[in-house]
Amino acid sequence: MKRLIYVAPLAVFLVIAAFFYKGFDLNPRALPSMLTGQPVPPFDLPPIKGRGDKGFADTDLPGEVSLVNVFGSWCVACQVEHPFLMGLKERGLVPIHGIDWKETDPDAGPRWLKRFGDPYTLVGADPDSRAAIAFGVTGAPETFVVDRAGIVRYKHVGPIDAEDWEDTLWPVIRELRKE
Amino acid sequence: MIVESGHFALVLALFVAVVQATVPLIGAQRGDAAWMAVARPAALAQVFLVAVAFACLTYAYVTSDFSVLNVARNSHSAKPLIYKISGVWGNHEGSMVLWVLILAVFGSAVAAFGGNLPPGLRARALAVQAMIAAGFLMFILFTSNPFERLVPPAVDGQGLNPLLQDPGLAFHPPFLYLGYVGFSMAFSFAIAALIEGRVDAAWARWVRPWTLAAWAFLTIGIGLGSWWAYYELGWGGWWFWDPVENASFMPWLAGTALLHSSIVVEKRDTMRAWTVLLAIVTFTLSLLGTFLVRSGVLTSVHAFATDPERGLFILILMIIVSGGSLALFAWRGPSLRGAGLFQPVSREGSLLLNNLLMTVATAVVLLGTLYPLFADAVGAGKVSVGAPFFNIVFIPLMVPMIAAMAVGPLLSWKRGDLGGAMTRLWAAGVAVLAAAAVTWWVHEGGPLLGLVGIALATWLAVGTLVELAERLRLFREPLADSLRRAARQPRAAWGMSVAHMGLAIAVAGMTGAGAWKVESIQAMQPGETVTVSGYDFTFEGAGPIIGPNYMGVGGTFTVRRGGDVVAVLRPEKRTYPVRNMPTTEAAIHTLFTGDLYAVIGDRDEDTGAYVTRLYFNPLVAWMWGGGLIMVAGGALSLSDRRFRVGAPARRRRPAAAAASA
Amino acid sequence: MRTATVALLLALAALPAAAVEPAEMLADPALEARAREISKGLRCVVCQNQSIDDSNAELAQAMRVLVRERLVAGDSDEAVVDYLVSRYGDFVLLKPRFQSTTLVLWLGPAVILTLAAAVAVAFYRRRTATTRQPPPPLSDEEQRRLRALLDDGSG
Numbered sequence: 001m002k003r004l005i006y007v008a009p010l011a012v013f014l015v016i017a018a019f020f021y022k023g024f025d026l027n028p029r030a031l032p033s034m035l036t037g038q039p040v041p042p043f044d045l046p047p048i049k050g051r052g053d054k055g056f057a058d059t060d061l062p063g064e065v066s067l068v069n070v071f072g073s074w075c076v077a078c079q080v081e082h083p084f085l086m087g088l089k090e091r092g093l094v095p096i097h098g099i100d101w102k103e104t105d106p107d108a109g110p111r112w113l114k115r116f117g118d119p120y121t122l123v124g125a126d127p128d129s130r131a132a133i134a135f136g137v138t139g140a141p142e143t144f145v146v147d148r149a150g151i152v153r154y155k156h157v158g159p160i161d162a163e164d165w166e167d168t169l170w171p172v173i174r175e176l177r178k179e
Numbered sequence: 180m181i182v183e184s185g186h187f188a189l190v191l192a193l194f195v196a197v198v199q200a201t202v203p204l205i206g207a208q209r210g211d212a213a214w215m216a217v218a219r220p221a222a223l224a225q226v227f228l229v230a231v232a233f234a235c236l237t238y239a240y241v242t243s244d245f246s247v248l249n250v251a252r253n254s255h256s257a258k259p260l261i262y263k264i265s266g267v268w269g270n271h272e273g274s275m276v277l278w279v280l281i282l283a284v285f286g287s288a289v290a291a292f293g294g295n296l297p298p299g300l301r302a303r304a305l306a307v308q309a310m311i312a313a314g315f316l317m318f319i320l321f322t323s324n325p326f327e328r329l330v331p332p333a334v335d336g337q338g339l340n341p342l343l344q345d346p347g348l349a350f351h352p353p354f355l356y357l358g359y360v361g362f363s364m365a366f367s368f369a370i371a372a373l374i375e376g377r378v379d380a381a382w383a384r385w386v387r388p389w390t391l392a393a394w395a396f397l398t399i400g401i402g403l404g405s406w407w408a409y410y411e412l413g414w415g416g417w418w419f420w421d422p423v424e425n426a427s428f429m430p431w432l433a434g435t436a437l438l439h440s441s442i443v444v445e446k447r448d449t450m451r452a453w454t455v456l457l458a459i460v461t462f463t464l465s466l467l468g469t470f471l472v473r474s475g476v477l478t479s480v481h482a483f484a485t486d487p488e489r490g491l492f493i494l495i496l497m498i499i500v501s502g503g504s505l506a507l508f509a510w511r512g513p514s515l516r517g518a519g520l521f522q523p524v525s526r527e528g529s530l531l532l533n534n535l536l537m538t539v540a541t542a543v544v545l546l547g548t549l550y551p552l553f554a555d556a557v558g559a560g561k562v563s564v565g566a567p568f569f570n571i572v573f574i575p576l577m578v579p580m581i582a583a584m585a586v587g588p589l590l591s592w593k594r595g596d597l598g599g600a601m602t603r604l605w606a607a608g609v610a611v612l613a614a615a616a617v618t619w620w621v622h623e624g625g626p627l628l629g630l631v632g633i634a635l636a637t638w639l640a641v642g643t644l645v646e647l648a649e650r651l652r653l654f655r656e657p658l659a660d661s662l663r664r665a666a667r668q669p670r671a672a673w674g675m676s677v678a679h680m681g682l683a684i685a686v687a688g689m690t691g692a693g694a695w696k697v698e699s700i701q702a703m704q705p706g707e708t709v710t711v712s713g714y715d716f717t718f719e720g721a722g723p724i725i726g727p728n729y730m731g732v733g734g735t736f737t738v739r740r741g742g743d744v745v746a747v748l749r750p751e752k753r754t755y756p757v758r759n760m761p762t763t764e765a766a767i768h769t770l771f772t773g774d775l776y777a778v779i780g781d782r783d784e785d786t787g788a789y790v791t792r793l794y795f796n797p798l799v800a801w802m803w804g805g806g807l808i809m810v811a812g813g814a815l816s817l818s819d820r821r822f823r824v825g826a827p828a829r830r831r832r833p834a835a836a837a838a839s840a
Numbered sequence: 841m842r843t844a845t846v847a848l849l850l851a852l853a854a855l856p857a858a859a860v861e862p863a864e865m866l867a868d869p870a871l872e873a874r875a876r877e878i879s880k881g882l883r884c885v886v887c888q889n890q891s892i893d894d895s896n897a898e899l900a901q902a903m904r905v906l907v908r909e910r911l912v913a914g915d916s917d918e919a920v921v922d923y924l925v926s927r928y929g930d931f932v933l934l935k936p937r938f939q940s941t942t943l944v945l946w947l948g949p950a951v952i953l954t955l956a957a958a959v960a961v962a963f964y965r966r967r968t969a970t971t972r973q974p975p976p977p978l979s980d981e982e983q984r985r986l987r988a989l990l991d992d993g994s995g
Contacts, residue, residue: 003509003513005959006452006508006509006512006513007509009456009459009460009505009508009509010502010505010506010508010509013463013501013502013505014502016549017494017497017498017502019549019552019553019556020470020490020494020552021494022556023552023555023556024490024491026552026555026556031561031885031928031929031931032560032561032929034925034926034927034928034929035927041927102898102902128902128905129898129899129902129903129906130902130906132899132902133899133902133903133906133924133927134927135927136927136928136929138885138886138899138928139886412894414859414894416894419889419890421888421889422889449967520967520968521963521964521967521968522964522968523964531960531963535956535957535960538956539949539952539953539956542952542956543948543949543952546944546945546948546949546952547945550942550944550945553944554941554942554945559940559941560929560930560931560941561929561930561931562930562931562933562936562941562942562945563883563889563930563931563932563933563934563936564934564936564945565881565883565889565891565933565934565935566891566934567881567934567935568934568935568936568945571935572949576949576953700860700861700862700865701862702862702863780861790861790862
């Protein structure tokens with residue numbers, strides 16, 4: 001018993017070391033989405049220039065499995081992702097809606113879409129981050145898979161590439177369509 | 180060529196370290212004087228080789244040799260010379276070379292000046308020191324080689340980060356390392372003692388100066404870091420309980436406990452196993468600090484070279500060094516147990532209380548710092564542990580500790596008289612009441628913590644003076660006698676009084692800045708005046724400024740009190756075109772009662788008004804002043820001739836113990 | 841190495857904190873004070889360990905504005921915080937709530953203090969016990985000699 005107390009420091013140290021080892025596999029910055037399994041938060045965004053006067057609101061979502069993609073003209077990773085979204089649009093696999101986030105210049109988003117192409121069915125402007133915060137977004141791009149009932153079923157952080165699509169997003173969408 | 184020499188020197192240093200880590204150890208085990216004697220020249224050779232490597236790297240930085248990857252990434256030809264030099268350790272690879280250099284310097288100091296150490300203890304301590312060096316040299320050579328070439332060479336460097344070009348930040352890391360690595364000395368002595376199975380007053384007396392030096396350096400390092408945050412971040416914050424700050428604070432707390440427990444070993448020859456454990460824990464926390472910054476397992480403001488591979492290497496190193504030594508402690512520790520009387524109410528009892536609270540505080544900071552990792556690892560989700568948690572759990576531990584700090588030194592060894600001590604503290608009690616009354620009058624309705632903080636600071640300050648007066652028999656004997664006593668006081672005793680006084684002042688500073696900061700954020704037109712805490716800040720206007728490698732806006736504020744000009748403040752907002760990065764240069768004018776602090780922000784294009792942030796930070800400078808006084812106390816203790824000459828041979832121990840008791 | 845550089849840039853980008861802008865501030869000082877207090881407890885989710893009150897990140901600014909709007913709309917402090925927790929999880933709280941996942945965190949300090957105090961008390965006990973052991977009772981022979989001495993003294 002008395003010896004035990006001399007072993008205690010070693011035991012505590014080893015437990016902490018084990019946690020550190022485990023910590024290498026964890027990403028302290030990757031936040032799990034609070035919204036998965038929750039209805040899409042209410043939002044009603046105005047349109048961006050050059051796309052008529054239809055904006056983008058939560059009420060547009062129910063009825064069909066769709067993607068909600070948060071992007072911005074200032075976001076370099078979105079440019080990386082963009083060709084892939086254009087490809088998705090061409091293949092016509094799933095409707096993609098866009099939230100044009102944090103634009104300081106209202107012309108910047110439309111200009112960007114004009115230059116690189118416009119993969120979106122509906123686009124709403126979110127200059128003051130209201131919808132982004134409602135979605136719990138921390139950075140762009142982020143993409144949410146929304147089911148027919150308007151419930152968020154999956155969140156993808158960062159640019160989508162072919163691998164993400166084949167391995168996770170597309171299987172999720174196919175499953176949801178079967179429901 | 181010079182760069183390759185540096186690399187080669189590091190490789191040689193590794194070989195020397197391996198020799199130094201093994202031969203003297205075997206020699207000490209066998210009692211072979213010749214083998215033990217290897218430690219000394221090896222330690223000196225090692226410091227020479229590492230210094231050569233460091234000099235080569237510095238040369239590459241100073242000459243802007245962009246054929247070296249590390250230099251190309253972290254330096255720039257347009258940097259002022261001083262920041263080229265500080266750039267050497269402003270990055271991961273270079274900072275590790277500095278780390279090992281400091282380790283080697285400490286080791287060679289033992290080799291050079293440790294002539295009065297028993298040869299066995301010296302050989303073992305130097306061998307342990309070399310094991311650590313070998314581990315870190317391997318880390319550098321295998322994962323973080325600073326001498327890697329870049330083919331083809333870069334045209335110019337990438338490293339012109341304006342934030343890093345700052346005196347506070349340039350010298351913050353070296354002091355931190357001097358502290359972290361300094362604790363390796365106490366660690367090496369502790370391991371040597373565990374191997375020998377012997378800890379006594381003489382051992383404590385050898386360990387104490389190294390611990391004191393490391394503690395003083397770490398205090399400076401932490402102080403510089405918080406001072407930098409205070410003037411650079413632009414809103415007067417100075418401590419954030421950020422993981423990396425905590426990483427430097429934990430060894431400081433544990434080191435402070437070690438400093439005090441080694442006194443008990445020295446004077447009363449008890450708490451031996453505990454002191455050895457503290458030495459191991461303190462250095463383990465220093466390694467943890469190195470690990471946390473480099474592994475990326477925790478998020479932090481300062482995370483500066485996060486890389487899992489390197490993190491894994493340091494983790495393994497830590498498990499070998501700390502896990503190994505704690506296992507050794509589990510095995511040999513029980514044999515160190517002392518006997519003898521130990522009364523709760525006594526000087527040693529008060530030092531034990533200090534150790535109890537400091538250790539618990541360390542553990543609590545560790546818990547809060549690592550909790551996000553724990554929660555994530557067991558699947559409890561992502562949580563944040565921020566300043567509010569730390570303030571809630573840390574302050575209640577410090578309040579009784581500071582309160583007891585005034586009493587402890589008044590208790591005698593072995594059996595103290597608590598009633599007597601409290602009676603002698605009547606002056607401190609009166610001062611506390613007076614200070615509380617004044618505080619209440621000035622800041623009526625302010626936070627309770629402000630009142631408590633000022634009361635504690637006063638209690639400690641006056642209590643420290645009372646103890647000093649008692650020791651000098653001031654006012655009880657003729658002044659001349661007291662002065663004679665003062666002259667005869669050992670420097671270490673003066674050091675304690677000065678350091679405790681420094682803490683009292685620092686506590687007052689933290690309290691003032693934490694409880695009564697006044698802030699005023701607004702848009703101001705030139706000519707407008709805003710009153711902050713009784714000071715009238717008049718915005719005289721702003722204009723463009725152009726510096727050597729930046730441009731920006733500079734504003735002018737005239738600060739008046741009752742119509743008299745107190746200060747003229749010229750804050751700047753700079754942009755460095757190379758990095759397109761804005762920085763705020765706060766203008767600060769320090770007064771005895773607090774700092775006037777002004778920051779200028781953006782201009783509103785329509786109205787022409789500027790965003791201004793004006794602060795009065797009461798007593799904030801006392802915090803760093805108090806910190807410096809603490810360091811001065813440490814230095815005073817360190818200069819005590821008993822440490823330099825007196826470290827007595829063990830044979831003479833009974834006499835020495837009798838003299839000091 | 842690239843991750844390291846990115847981490848460095850991210851970390852430093854978060855540093856110069858301009859924080860609350862006058863345009864965001866509410867005219868009602870009581871409401872503004874509440875907003876500041878709430879903001880100090882909310883983590884800027886894109887920064888590293890900064891509160892939204894201290895951060896000049898755009899998302900932090902948006903959150904500050906949101907906090908103020910909700911307060912103006914009449915929400916209680918708890919409701920405002922709850923809303924952000926429902927979006928970002930407990931991660932957004934700088935002061936974790938007392939709940940099952942933070943039990944160890946909040947109770948830990950008290951447990952550590954108790955354990956440490958128990959060790960210290962055990963140490964004192966042992967140290968005072970060994971020295972205060974009552975002397976062994978006198979043997980018959982000693983008793984006799986003592987009595988003889990006492991008698992001698994009185995006589």
